[in-house]
Amino acid sequence: MARRLTLVTASVLPFLSFSTALSLDTTNPVTITQAATSIANSLMTTYHNPNSTAGDFNQPQPWFWWLSGSGWTALLDYTVYTADTTHKPALLAALAENLGPNLDFAPAEQASWEANDDQAYWLYGALTALEYGFDEPTPGVWLAAANNVFSKFVARWAADAATCGGGLKWQFDPAANGFFYKNSVTNGGFFQTAARLARYSAAAAGGNTTYADWARTVWDWSTGAGFVAADYSVYDGASDEGTDNCTTINGIQWSYNVATYLHGAANMYAYTGAVGLVDEQAVWATRVQGLVDAANRTFFSPPDGSAPGVMYEQFCEPTASCTIDQTSFKSSLSRWLGKTAILVPGVKDQIMSLLATSAGRAAGSCTDAASGAVSCGMKWWAPEGFDGYTDFGSMLSALEVVQSLLVGNAPALATLTPAA
Ligand SMILES: *[C@@H]1O[C@H](CO)[C@@H](O)[C@H](O)[C@H]1NC(C)=O
Ligand SMILES: *[C@@H]1O[C@H](CO)[C@@H](O)[C@H](O)[C@H]1NC(C)=O
Ligand SMILES: *[C@@H]1O[C@H](CO)[C@@H](O)[C@H](O)[C@H]1NC(C)=O
Numbered sequence: 001m002a003r004r005l006t007l008v009t010a011s012v013l014p015f016l017s018f019s020t021a022l023s024l025d026t027t028n029p030v031t032i033t034q035a036a037t038s039i040a041n042s043l044m045t046t047y048h049n050p051n052s053t054a055g056d057f058n059q060p061q062p063w064f065w066w067l068s069g070s071g072w073t074a075l076l077d078y079t080v081y082t083a084d085t086t087h088k089p090a091l092l093a094a095l096a097e098n099l100g101p102n103l104d105f106a107p108a109e110q111a112s113w114e115a116n117d118d119q120a121y122w123l124y125g126a127l128t129a130l131e132y133g134f135d136e137p138t139p140g141v142w143l144a145a146a147n148n149v150f151s152k153f154v155a156r157w158a159a160d161a162a163t164c165g166g167g168l169k170w171q172f173d174p175a176a177n178g179f180f181y182k183n184s185v186t187n188g189g190f191f192q193t194a195a196r197l198a199r200y201s202a203a204a205a206g207g208n209t210t211y212a213d214w215a216r217t218v219w220d221w222s223t224g225a226g227f228v229a230a231d232y233s234v235y236d237g238a239s240d241e242g243t244d245n246c247t248t249i250n251g252i253q254w255s256y257n258v259a260t261y262l263h264g265a266a267n268m269y270a271y272t273g274a275v276g277l278v279d280e281q282a283v284w285a286t287r288v289q290g291l292v293d294a295a296n297r298t299f300f301s302p303p304d305g306s307a308p309g310v311m312y313e314q315f316c317e318p319t320a321s322c323t324i325d326q327t328s329f330k331s332s333l334s335r336w337l338g339k340t341a342i343l344v345p346g347v348k349d350q351i352m353s354l355l356a357t358s359a360g361r362a363a364g365s366c367t368d369a370a371s372g373a374v375s376c377g378m379k380w381w382a383p384e385g386f387d388g389y390t391d392f393g394s395m396l397s398a399l400e401v402v403q404s405l406l407v408g409n410a411p412a413l414a415t416l417t418p419a420a
C-alpha cells in the first residue's frame, strides 16, 4: 500500500537549475495571495476530476478518499482567506456529492473500507462550511451532517467500550484491516468534532452540554490512554486485539495527530470562554500551549540544523519514505495551527512565526512558477528548493502553509443563533 518516494536528482533534471520558484514575501498579503492562488490553481488543474470516485480528485493508486476531503477543506479556507471564489462551485459540488444518502459522508462508493478518520476528514469540510457560512446544497445540511457523524461516533464509542477503557477504533467495519487499532487521528477527530460543535452551538444550546461533555470525555480518555502524553507529544495509537488492551503505545508521531487535538483544544478554549467557565478555560489554554510547544519541538527542526523553524514530517521525510497520504499531513498541521492562532490569542505570535518561516521555504520549493502550473516539493528544508518530488499531498501542504498566513483575513467563526 505504501508508495516510496522516488527522489529524482538534479543531474537527471538539469532544467531545475533554471526553473523559477514561487516568490513569497511572508509580510506582504498581496504576494501571499498570489502564491496561494498559483498553488490552488495548479492543484485544481493537475488533480481535479469531478468524475473521480476518489472524492472528485484524481489520485494515484491507492486512492485515498480522505485526502480529497482534506483538499476540499483547504479550498474552502482558500476561498475565505483570499476572497477568490473561483473554486467555490467545484468544492460545493464535491461536498454535496460525497455526503452520501444519509448525510453523513458515508457514500456507497466508499463502503467496505471507509474508516472513522476518513469520515471525520470529510466532515471537517462541512464544519468549515458551517463556520464560514458557505451556501448549503439544502438548508441546514452542514449542521445535520455534523450531528449525524457525531451521533455515529457516540454510538461507536459505546460499541468499542469493551477494550482500553473506551476510545474509538480506527475502523468501524469489523471486517476491515485496522479494526483492532485505536488511534489518535480517530479519537482526536471525535474530540475536534465535538469541540467545534460545542463552540458553534454554545449560545443556542440552552445549557445542553452534550458536545462539550463528549469533548472532555475523549480528551480525558486520550490522555489516560497515553495517546496524548504528559508533555503533549501525541502518539499514533495502540492495538486492542486479543488481550492487548492498548497497553503498548505505537510511539510514532505524525504531524496531523498533534494538529487534530490542537484544533479541538482551541475550540474548547473558545467554548469555555464563551460560556464563562474561566477556570476551565485556563486549563485549555495550558493544553493549547503544550500542544503548540510539542508541535514545535517535534516538527520544526529538520535534520542538519540548516533550516530551524521549517516544518517537516519527522518520521518519513529524512528517509524520503513518506507515502502519498503522509505527504499531506503538514497541510493539517498548517491549517489547524493557523485556525488556533485566531481562537487562542496567547499563541498567535508563536504560531504565525512558525508558519511564516515554513511558508517562505514551502513557496521556494514550488518550481516552474513561469509555466502556470507549479509543482511544490516535499522537503521544504532542501537547500536546492524543489527536491524533485511532488504529489497531491505535497501541493496541499504547500497551499495550506502559505494561505494560513492569511487566516487573520477570515471573518469571525459563525455561531448558532439562539432560537427567538
Ligand atoms: C466526466 O464524465 C463525462 C461524462 O462521461 C465526460 O464527458 C467528461 O469528459 C468527464 N470529465 C473528466 C474530467 O474526465
Ligand atoms: C483494559 O484497560 C482498561 C483501561 O486501562 C482497564 O480499565 C481494564 O481493566 C483493562 N482490561 C483488562 C481485561 O485488563
Ligand atoms: C442535547 O444536544 C444533543 C446534541 O444536539 C441532542 O442529541 C440531545 O437530544 C440534547 N438534549 C436535550 C435534553 O435537549
Ligand SMILES: *[C@@H]1O[C@H](CO)[C@@H](O)[C@H](O)[C@H]1NC(C)=O
Residues within 6 Å of the ligand: 296, 297, 300, 301, 350, 351, 353, 354
Ligand atoms: C521552537 O522551539 C525552539 C527550540 O527547539 C525554540 O528555539 C524556538 O524559539 C521555538 N519557536 C517558537 C516559535 O516557539
